[in-house]
Amino acid sequence: MYRYDEFDEAFVRDRVAAFRAQVERRLSGSLTEDEFKPLRLKNGVYLQLHAYMLRIAVPYGTLASRQLRQLALIGERYDRGYGHFTTRQNLQFNWPKLRDIPDILELLADVEMHCIQTSGNCIRNVTADPFAGVAADEIEDPRPVAELIRQWSSAHPEFDYLPRKFKIAVTGANHDRAAIAAHDIGLQIVRNDIGAVGYRLLVGGGLGRTPMIGRELRAFLPKNALLTYLTALMRVYNLEGRRDNKYKARVKILVHEIGIAEFRDRVEAEFAGLDRAAHDADPAELARIAAYFAPPAYEKLPATSPAFESAQRANPIFAAWVEANVFAHRQPGYAAVTISLKGIGDAPGDATSAQMRAVADLADAHSFGEIRVTHAQNLVLPNVKQADLFALWRKLGEAGLAEGNVGLITDIICCPGLDYCSLATARSIPIAQSIARRFAAPERQREIGPVSIKISGCINACGHHHVGHIGILGLEKRGEESYQITLGGDASKNAAIGEIIGPGIPADAVPDAVERLVAVYLAERQAGEDFIAAVRRLGLAPFRAAFAQEARHAAP
Amino acid sequence: MSTPRKPPLPAILLANHLLDGDVVFFTSKSWSPDPRRAQVAHDEASALVLEREGGAAFARQEVVDACLVDVTIAPDGMPVPNHFRERFKIKGPSHRPDLGKQADFGVR
């Protein structure tokens, strides 16, 4: 993975010093709260319901074991011994004190980490496929270009006071595991018909109050032109994005209001007028960065491991864990392992400092010291020998991290909600816990197969409920928490926004409602048809009918 | 100038401590993290006094986001916010009874 040179190192140190000075100026009154707030947000510091919250950047979801250990230490020394992995591959601490945050930032800088631009009206963490570099279907590892964009966008003098936040995701494969169509800019690495590698560029995706799927801006952008093109695009957005209404300020609204053709014309016109020599990245720079992402020293192994095969035959629980949590690797004899942070009854995406250390140790023992964070709030050990999988699984079990539910109904994506977040309208974590407990039985989960439940505690949709196969949105109705269910959302290449299937229901009615929806699927599915495929084929009518029956039972 | 919105009563004043982030309550003399010590305003005049303290504490860089929260006084004297959002704010995360004021001060 990328390692800082002296310039990157100096930059994060200077950033820490600048923030420390900004805190002092806030305390002295030299900066007002209104002036200080965007400065602290751009260093990841939110003020939440109970305390400050610190959002730490995990660039494109890649962590080294020593970084994960430092996060564990910070969690113990300055927080309550746990952190929360987010839907943008970052980590959040829920209880830091502002007075300690400059020191925390210094500890992060010690391991080449930071909180730069993880909030605020600026370009945020660039996310990527958590299986980058190991997926067989990848044209190119998306992380080098994500790192290039990270550097280019850090404290960019022109683009740090945008109309609103700006989120970029990159996928290196046609199979989009980075949800690029739900981002302000989605980049897909593609080959053109003469085999040259470049980028397909989507613009204007995003969830929240007005969920939209990104539109294609450019089918093929040559690699070298990327930073110039991004400059043009960001300049058009910065100048013309709405600033009159916070809820209409994302680029998706601008694209919607002027149309993709007009938006494209404006970007292309700006792009044509820019000096390429001054704005393009040096191809040697991208090559320099890419060298850090070269494959590790894999052993030359056969494609299958007899020990691994026989362990699965001998241990059905292990075999079930393999089926859900292990991802096929491009390197023969290796596998990518997803560590589920969705223990039944746990808060989704949370990990204690002890668990973080356990994962770091396992990464050192089995994965060349590297960990990934997924936008489903799980962790990945990307480079594990198949022959080691059984031993790894046993160790995960000892650490309480062996839940074999990745991609299944209890692998729920869930924002912190009203238990933590001052923006929330309702709690989300207890909903996830109650659904997980209801569907805990492993055989039942396997019978249902892959299905994605996503829960947001408010309309800002940080739980990505719009693109959940089953989406749950927490609202308020008559002074009580009320949950609205959507169906048919999809974060993959078949991107779709879920539709509401009925009125809001109370918290204790949610597990039953989900049961009814699942029952329709199980009754109607065709052989080999997974949940979302069945929803697309059947349409919403049978699900709405089942939900309405459910609502009648739940009504007082 | 429009008529100022009358605060709902009875009410307490809470805020977040600027440097620490903790939720704090005005006790009539100082700011305390213990909700049981919150000063309760039962009439407009005392509510106004609370509001002014919120502004003053903000101006001296002690707290942020000070606001009046309407409460119901429980039998044990504890001011319980009427809206569930503020109830969570003074208790802590509902799935972690070991964290927040529910643990520190036994708020139920």
Next chain:
Amino acid sequence: MPLRNISGEAIDPYQRVAGGDIAGRSHVLVPLAELDAVRAVGGNRLIGIEVANTTKPGTVLPVPDHVALIAIVFPSFSDGRGFSLAKCLRNAGFTGILRAVGPLIADQFGYALACGFDEVDIPAELAARQPVEIWLAAAQAYRLTYQASHQTGAPGILDRRRMARAGACL
């Protein structure tokens, strides 16, 4: 109102006038709409135009030779349009003085300079809270940034690496 530039604080020689009240003034700052009228009067004065941050670059470009200064109004510090407008003007070859007018904070000084501003005109109340020393320190907060700065001419980190590679190849 106090003017701040890379050297510190400066007296503003420009007088903001409107309605053609330019007699006897050596430096006048007029709304864009009044530029032609002021020019028609003739004389040796230096003319600056003040434009809203929502002004389309094409409205100002090409900048006439007789415009010595362009002042871009920032309605609030969180409205970053002026940074892009400044870049557009510099990219188009404007070599006169670029001034940001509005409640910018010290922490934006480096950005303003990088985007091509020469000076910032801030409200007196803000200047009192944020003395010029804080402004100058904030502009120096980063030893190097990833983006190059128009004002200082300093290369950015990406440039420095390119130069190092070029040097290494000699």
